[in-house]
Amino acid sequence: MNLKEYGRVLRRNWVVITACTLLGLLAAAAFSMLAKPTYSAQTQLFVAIQSAGSVAELQQGNSFTQARVLSYVETARTPLVLQPVIDSLGLQETPAELASSVSAGADLNTVLITIAAVNSSPVQAAAVAQAVADSLITVVGDLERPDSGAPSPIKLSMVTPAVAPTSPVSPNIELNLLIGLLGGLIGGIVFAVLREALDTKIRGEADFVEYSKAPVLGGIAYDPHAAKKPLLTQTAPQSPRAESFRQIRTNFQFANISSKSKTVLVTSSLPGEGKSTTATNLAMAMAQAGQRVVLVEADLRRPMVASYLGLEGMAGLTTALIGDARVVDLLQPWGEDELFVLTSGRIPPNPSELLASEAMSRLILELENTFDAVIIDAPSLLPVTDAAVLAQKVGGVVLVVGAGKIKTQDLEKSIASLGLVEANLLGVVLNLLPTKGPDAYAYSHYSYNSNTIAKRPSERTAKSITGSHMRTARRSAKAESDYDTIIGSQP
Incomplete structure (x- = not known):
């Protein structure tokens, strides 16, 4: 570890170091008070x-x-x-x-x-x-x-001659406090260094670059309100979270510029790293930039996109793959941008076989012929093989890395599994980054007042995450016009 890394360790563990220092100081004070004076x-x-x-x-x-x-x-x-x-x-x-x-x-x-x-x-x-x-x-x-x-x-x-002393020689309160202070400080620093050496979790960009050379497309800071308001349209346009996804969208477009495929797979190593929200918000950000985007919910084990967007999830991808309906009949428009969603449909007993089928390849090709971008929300890499199977059918993969959620060995396994199937790893998105400390990730942005910002129509639409949202979105004249255009373009 160099001096800069030691500085990051100290900043990352300043609470522990401060606690150990105070503990040493308190222990010295208690000893001085309880010790019998001599x-x-x-x-x-x-x-x-x-x-x-x-x-x-x-x-x-x-x-x-x-x-x-x-x-x-x-x-x-x-x-x-x-x-x-x-x-x-x-x-x-x-x-x-x-x-x-x-x-x-x-x-x-x-x-x-x-x-x-x-x-x-x-x-x-x-x-x-x-x-x-x-x-x-x-x-x-x-x-x-x-x-x-x-x-x-x-x-x-x-x-x-001997004279009765007026002050004790022990305990020496000043010396004891100094020893307790220095002992606690040194103990805290040693504990912080050992903790850092034994901690294998990815906690920030600095940790990630030590284990992988994959490009970082961007970072998303932890937002305590994201659990209840996960969508990009539910936050202010100039908020740090919105700026993060706009930067990820820009960096993604540059990373994917050499690919002939319009399809990108969004996955993670383990559940809980935020891949579904990242895929959904990335699709929204691209649609807001004027692109015609389709979001495919290919996580057939724990589908979340339909729940986030308030869409019908019982008819979707699996329905199309088994031939019960055409893809164009299953696409659901969302908001007033050119964003369409293909939900998961019923959860099948054989997800891996369905996603590896030729029908899935034809479906992706059909969507690429209609849309400017196809975003696929796939299952996590390590628990199941679904994402690795799909990675062979798309132009690129975006790996979501949850800060504090994943260990380095899991990250290495995920990247290795993508390498085995010769997947094109476009980059990673660092999610759940801390907002303070050495691993903080934040954008500087113009100040704004959320109460004075006029809400866009799409934001008003996104507020209703219920079954009624589907009917509201279909009544949108622009969304319905785009939907009819897509349907009419199909053979």
């Missing part, structure tokens, strides 16, 4: 040699004293020094337990010994430090006294 008191001793000799003797004695200081530091935590402290203060501890709360040290090249004691009581801490220093003075005097009974040549003097 106090540290210190005292300092000066080690000197008692000599009145020459300067050379004094220098030699000073070197001797510095060498002995380290031994005195170790002696301060021995039972010989600590037991008298326990006895004098009446402590309920053993020398080993007291040693864990007492420390001694000496600065380099000095003859100063610092003794510190830690306790939950500041007064007790000062008392222990003072008692240890006094006991060490006595013990060193006894240890260094010559056998002859002469005074000890080493003298320890207290230069800094």
Whole structure:
């Protein structure tokens, strides 16, 4: 991963990183509040040699004293020094337990010994430090006294007596909060990187281009209202959703310019990626551009187009394929643009065989001779073979990729299955893209007020997604005229 990809990972997981940082901060704050405060008191001793000799003797004695200081530091935590402290203060501890709360040290090249004691009581801490220093003075005097009974040549003097501290040394709230903050931040970043490494879902265009070289025809941002209002005509003409489909229409026309076939198949890898709404809205967008378009509902397992458009779905594609009616008699006009729909008809027990039949090939050819564009809504690629079978009969395939819905391995299988049947993959449409964050997909567009935009006749027609819409659409003079023209052009 390069620096740019790491930046995208951080932006994509900023909520998790922020949550981990706050969690670390709260944990540090809770620990600081619940931890029992401890106090540290210190005292300092000066080690000197008692000599009145020459300067050379004094220098030699000073070197001797510095060498002995380290031994005195170790002696301060021995039972010989600590037991008298326990006895004098009446402590309920053993020398080993007291040693864990007492420390001694000496600065380099000095003859100063610092003794510190830690306790939950500041007064007790000062008392222990003072008692240890006094006991060490006595013990060193006894240890260094010559056998002859002469005074000890080493003298320890207290230069800094122990004083009860006013503030605890632990917990250090500022330090704990800083450690919690940095720990939570680092933990959040590590979690985000691991999550990104293990996450195989396609979440945006950047993820898609890593796994496929197929061109991206456009993207459609997630719209929470799309479930209730899936149609292009149900949104404002200058809305981002409408702009998205217009751009997809334009890019699709350029991608399909070299194909002699007028038929394009719209499919997806898995159900729920939005292929049916994409196919329907693409057909609407092309019809609004002045083309004569037919939308064929070839998903014979989970047909949705008839429901979206409020059309009769019991007579349609399957009816034509088994020869019960002519195609021209089954086409249903929709709206006031030159858009006609061939619904699925009754769901058959053998969808794959019907779609692979010669009758389906003749039907596609018949529609191509009448319309400028034929859009086929096909089933998903991975669950069934219907789409792969149909892909061999059309000029191109548009693959709808639902952001956050499909994993990379499923996408690779879908593209591979299209390659096996030598299908012409014109490009992909990225659907359900987030509206915010690093994977956001949005168009800049002129501001508009949806309340002041006059509704087109087709929008008024699209509002009625009921059985009455069929009669309203047939009463449209322009739609009926186009319908009669198509019927009359057939042999």
